[in-house]
Amino acid sequence: MKKVEVKVCLGTTCFVMGGSNLQELNDIIPQRYGDKVEIAGSNCLGLCSINWEYSKAPYVKVDDEVVSEATVEKVLEAIDKKLS
């Protein structure tokens, strides 16, 4: 089975607007999903530049799905949906 890929945007905007708290995912995801999910930090995903939507930062990508105003809970929910 193909792994679910989680990309946490570490661009300045996402980091400042709350992305720093998403670093918890680095611990939670391997514990919870083992090999099924891969998590990596990413340079600016460019999402904050679309219509200048910094107010919806931080962004996380779960495969192709964009999670805006991302929180740990929202990202886990998106992963669960992909896996089910």
Place this chain on the structure above:
Amino acid sequence: MAGQAIHIKKEILVRIIKAFLSDDFEEQTRLIPYAMRPKGMEVPYRCCVYKERAIIKDRTIAGLGFPIEEDDETVSLGTYAKKALERTEISDKNLTVLQAACKGCKTNRIYVTDLCQGCVARPCQTACKFGAISIVNGRSVIDDSKCKKCKMCVNACPYNAIVKITVPCEDSCPVGAIKKDETGFASIDYDKCINCGRCTAACPFGAVHERSQIVDILKAMKSDKKVIAMIAPSIAGQFPGNIYQLKTAIIKSGFDDVYEVAQGADITAKTEAKEFLERMEGVNEKNAEWLNAWVNEGGYGEEEQTSEKDNEKVHNFMTTSCCAGYNQLIKKHLPEIKPYVSDTKTPMYYTAEIVKKEYPDAVTVFISPCVAKRAESFENPNVDYVMNYEELGALFVAQKIQITELDETKYVVESSKQGRNFGFTGGVAESVKAALPDEKAVKPLVINGLNKDSIRQLKKFATSGECEGGCNLIEVMCCEGGCIGGNATINNQKTAKKLIDNLANTSKDIEKI
């Protein structure tokens, strides 16, 4: 702080900065509440879009640097923006409360819930020393006029039926400076407030705001004057990228030059180490003198001499003096500890002194993890403004600055490992130790966060003249975790500490005195 409240505050800062950088600051500022809560938008928190906008307007007033309490609702944000542009002085009342947000919060009291079983034993009634509990219709009822909120009944109830309703801002304040008054609105007593910023982080409604100086700083950047940033050591854990890329980013955002305050921290550490030695040598000499005198006078039986020793600086321990919140505490609540506090100045002080020497006409801005440094800046003519980490972050966001994509810029003076470690608990004591020829001379005690207990402890040391366990150096940090736990930090403490460690471990050691 509660996630969404802080998100809104940061978004407002970004919008204020973008408005300033636009062609029409006043009009763009006036539109902020409408841009954030446009017509037809689903209402996220409150009853209706109009209330949401009113609250955002209040928060914007704080972002422009004005007190929300004094707003009479008739003045538009455009006018506030104009007033912010015109002002030449800033107020030293650094915090302001959005009282409309206090509505959701019940007053501090003890309350009997429906879980009360109306039991026969009535332990609550027995436990209450003030006769505040009576039984009405078989259930316990508290007479608020008699209740002293001692929580004896809360602890006595076997059903956990009695609860203390807390007010987070009041509970978080270590010195009782913020209180909900009889009208139910919280207000700050500035005579008591030590500017620790605990309430700003504690309020789940995000009601307590720092009064931002961001407009004043942007104005200075637009003028002919040079504007110099002085970055506190804890900043190394707050942004993506390293501190050399951060320097490039800060310059790109509008500053002319950047100094590490760790440079001043090196001076603080060495000066404090020297002072520590002098004080401790003083203790040894004094003890020898007393012993001699005692032997000469024939030992026991002589009347105790009350010498003028309090005027001389001879004390068995010394406390650090670099935390602005602690310095405010000493001034307003703990004067008895003053003789034990080192006379060494703060890293900000030494850094600002260097900057003003190198750029006499420049505007200096301290980039800070907390609101307490705003209070310190008013006591130091070399520091013109303070910008916290959230505000610097907003400045980057507004200008789309990607730190990790930038080149590195070196600092003229590279700071030491110990100076760069000033921003977390234990770091200051360690640096004083490392600067001493004999590190074993120091027996440190670390006060990790000021709260009612640790303040009581410090008071005890000051009155008895002795520190616990024979310790001779007390490091005091107002915030738990140190500056990385400051109210305006962006990153969580664990990762922030890791990032600081990465930098410090590749830095040189401090020179010994």
